[in-house]
Amino acid sequence: MITHRYRHCQVIRNDDGAVIYGEKGRLSRLGVYIVHLSVICLILGGLVGSFFGFEAFVTIPEGEATDVVRIRNTGALHRLDFQIRCDDFNLTLYKNGAPKEYRSTLTILEGGKPVLQKDIIVNDPLRYRGINIFQSSYGQLPPEQVSRPAAPAPGPADSYTLSFTSKSSGMSYTRSVKVGMPVDIPEGLGQFLLVGYEANAVFRGMAVGAALKGLLTPPGGQAVEVLLPLKFANFDKMRGGAVVISVIGSPEMPGPAAKPAEPRYYTGLQVTRDPGVGLVYFGFVMMIAGCFVTFYLSHQQVCIVLERRQKTSRVILAGVTNRNKLAMQNVIEKIFGTMTKA
Numbered sequence: 001m002i003t004h005r006y007r008h009c010q011v012i013r014n015d016d017g018a019v020i021y022g023e024k025g026r027l028s029r030l031g032v033y034i035v036h037l038s039v040i041c042l043i044l045g046g047l048v049g050s051f052f053g054f055e056a057f058v059t060i061p062e063g064e065a066t067d068v069v070r071i072r073n074t075g076a077l078h079r080l081d082f083q084i085r086c087d088d089f090n091l092t093l094y095k096n097g098a099p100k101e102y103r104s105t106l107t108i109l110e111g112g113k114p115v116l117q118k119d120i121i122v123n124d125p126l127r128y129r130g131i132n133i134f135q136s137s138y139g140q141l142p143p144e145q146v147s148r149p150a151a152p153a154p155g156p157a158d159s160y161t162l163s164f165t166s167k168s169s170g171m172s173y174t175r176s177v178k179v180g181m182p183v184d185i186p187e188g189l190g191q192f193l194l195v196g197y198e199a200n201a202v203f204r205g206m207a208v209g210a211a212l213k214g215l216l217t218p219p220g221g222q223a224v225e226v227l228l229p230l231k232f233a234n235f236d237k238m239r240g241g242a243v244v245i246s247v248i249g250s251p252e253m254p255g256p257a258a259k260p261a262e263p264r265y266y267t268g269l270q271v272t273r274d275p276g277v278g279l280v281y282f283g284f285v286m287m288i289a290g291c292f293v294t295f296y297l298s299h300q301q302v303c304i305v306l307e308r309r310q311k312t313s314r315v316i317l318a319g320v321t322n323r324n325k326l327a328m329q330n331v332i333e334k335i336f337g338t339m340t341k342a
Helices: 024-051 234-240 277-296 325-341
Strands: 008-014 017-024 054-061 067-073 079-092 097-109 113-120 126-128 131-140 158-166 172-178 183-187 191-202 206-217 224-228 243-249 263-273 301-306 313-321
Touching: 024 079, 024 277, 067 325, 079 113, 079 263, 097 126, 097 131, 097 263, 113 126, 113 131, 158 191, 158 325, 172 191, 191 224, 206 243, 224 234, 224 243, 224 313, 234 243, 301 325, 313 325
Parallel strands: none
Antiparallel strands: 008 017, 017 301, 054 067, 054 263, 067 079, 079 097, 097 113, 126 131, 131 263, 158 172, 158 243, 183 191, 191 206, 206 224, 301 313
16 A cells, blocks of 8 residues: 555564555655755856857948947947848838838858848847847938939929938938928928028028028927028938938929939847856756745655554554645545555
8 A cells, every 4th residue: 555655665574563664755855956056057047148148239231241249338349250241121111101010131141151041020030159130120321321312403493302301210201392381291200391492591600502491390399490401411410300301302493303212221130149048048947847846746754663462463654744734644544544444
């Protein structure tokens, strides 16, 4: 009976009787030590990742490659053992102009030769030689890095082609604007009203040549006067608002209007290396196993003493456990019931 319930059994006989000893759950006493060891593994994993790993960021324009990343917090430059090239960047938008998904096609280069290529999106990184490359951000390159359109010919016109660039998302929107007709700026950035054309505009005492004047009304704010010189495409950047406005062309002016260049983007990547992550995962597995052993298993010991007397015999049944004593009492009662029935 005891040999059926308990794995470790021992029988000791002597002239006066015998002692039957049963035991199970020895390893349950190690549960607390396993939990403590798992905590040590977690700490060691964190220290290894802190001293030998890094977290960095890099921006790569389409068609370009780099092997230098910038460490977060410190700003120090770190050179990788390979190059990351952005072959293509695709942006999908909702109907309201908000970004839905942005995807980068990356190629890993070693010695100038491609060794791995993958399309990455948010939460689907590229992993190579212990380094994780996550899609974290994106942006549109400034107009001067794409192409510089020719300035419109001087002279007033009824309508002009303007570019509205959002600083938060980096997206640029082209709109045809007529004098006296307000237009809504995408992404809820407000409303713009073109007031008119000035041949010899002056900005803070400095002549800037031909320029357009308009009123920009941000959401819930007051209208701000905006000056857009035709010769300086990035003049409005100095204003420091949430949207940058620039003049692209005018269909009403003589001569061909400048054609906007195709937008060119850069991808923002988070580059991380954590050599201690395996030790951290191992620590979590050990902690779960240690908690299971500690709370759900117990060390039970049962002893039956048989003593021979002159005309009778005496049987002593005892049991001990390190936890859940009520359950141990039920076990003893079942053993006693089985012995008396026999």
